[in-house]
Amino acid sequence: MARSKLIGGAMLALSMACCGVGAAQAQSIVATINGDPVTTQDLANREKVLRALGLPSSGSDAMESLIKSRVEADEINKFGIRVKSDELGPTYYYFGERAHTSAQAIQQRLAHSGADSKHVENFLQIHQAFTIYARARNRAVEVSEKDIDAELARDPKLAGELSYTIRQVVVTVPPSGGVAGLQQAAKEMADLKTRFTDCASGVKMASASPNVVVREPVTRTTSALGDQLADLLNKTPVGHLTAPSRDSAGLVALALCEKTKAKGDAAREQASQRILARKIAADAENLYKELRATAVIVKK
Template sequence: MLPTSRSRLLALVLAPLALAALHAGPAAAQSIAVIVNGQPILSSEVAARSALTKLSGGKATQGTLDELIDEKLKIMEAGRYNMLPPDSQVDAAYASIAQRMKLSADMFSKAIQQRGVNPQTLKDRIKAEIGWATLIRRKYAAVLAQKSVAMAMTTGGAGASNKATQYTLRQVIFVLPKGASDAQASQRRAEANGARGRFPGCDRAVEFGAALRDVAVKEPVTRSSAGLGKELAETLDKTKIGGLTEPQRGEQGWEMIAVCERKQIADDDAMRTNALEQVGSKEAEEKSKQYLAQLRSRAVIVHR
């Protein structure tokens, strides 16, 4: 499955795995289960993934090992094309999972470590899925776009529309120093939430930021809902004009978005986006399966 946004990727692939990790048992002894193109998969990795699979409602079978082999192949191939996400993006995604569970990244790491699960296991999973999704999208972008739009138009668009919402936005960042502790991050978030209720609107945003400690206010930008993704667009629609969204942990600190203006426009990108969402995911999934099957057929896989 290839989600159309990072939020769907986290929600549908990673979050259930993370939730299960909180209850996982101790890791197994270190030994090699299989070697994939010269790179080992440890028996402890297989045991950990099996435990997570069981606790998330699945059954631990040979499919667990196959899943890890596929994951290894995905990382290798995405790495070959320099499409693996940087550590900062992986850490941000990991922190996003923790945040949805009402924990900081460090608290979440400690929770799963207490159950014998190395946080790096989840981070490897994140890296594989983000890198693979990026590779498939870029490798087959033209083919998927043309075929998806053609199919949607042939069937009457199935609700596809060129109606979109145009937003004028400003980003407000409560900057966190690198290596900030959990206590510092929590305190900074509280400051962001407190200031959020006092935000005077976009026209006075710079003045607002200047009066606070280590707060950056970006220049206004105009964006269409067609390019923002459904989740973010829904959040912006719920935010009043002149208001700020809730703080979200980003690479620089706690980030909020001010909605300065919101209006309906005609945007052909919206129609293309709707069409892609309707039929593009299925096409992308087929391409992904075909590609992965090719990698499997060429791989040197040695079971121990």
């Protein structure tokens, strides 16, 4: 099937690849969506994903989510839209904001959800690719100054936003490292956290270790970071590292290199992006409803 070569590959194929042919054969096909089979394993995986994201996760919720993914995948594959596994940051942030937590927390929840990793990746890639498609459909949409003023009035915190310049400091743990590798990384991170007192010298010191990767600096405003991450940074002295968290690469801490009051135009830009994001989300939802109405869904 051509679609299995693109972002929305058949979940049955993923199940067979990840769980073994014998396990896949033991599964039951519970539905087909545009001819693409949905198995009991697909449903079980999707329930775990939804639960990790803090979304309704009953069997019917999982089925509806799978229908959404398959229908959206059919559409984005017409245009060859692909998202790589290392480009999923915006989607982690999106689900983190919905769950009132950080993108890193969402990554951890999904990693420990018990869902098959390929199923999780496929779900995230389809979601992000469809958002990219919806954004492309709205390239000509403009946000008026009146709408921006209204958004600023609705959320006064935007006008008093802070701007943070941060760098990710990663103590890597190889896949074969196991518990011992993680313990060693924790020791190295604890040592870094003690000695890291300003970004200029700290980055140089951290980069000297073969086990440490320091990412390029990024600047984000309070609302772009979300309440939980902004609160964490507000409790961290400038020039120091936050407490580390676990991700697929190892242990990750954030170096807070600068914290200043955001410029007025930054607040207006953030307000504009919020409004545009809502318009794109609404368009994506309307488009999905149209596509779903014409989809061939057969439940066994």
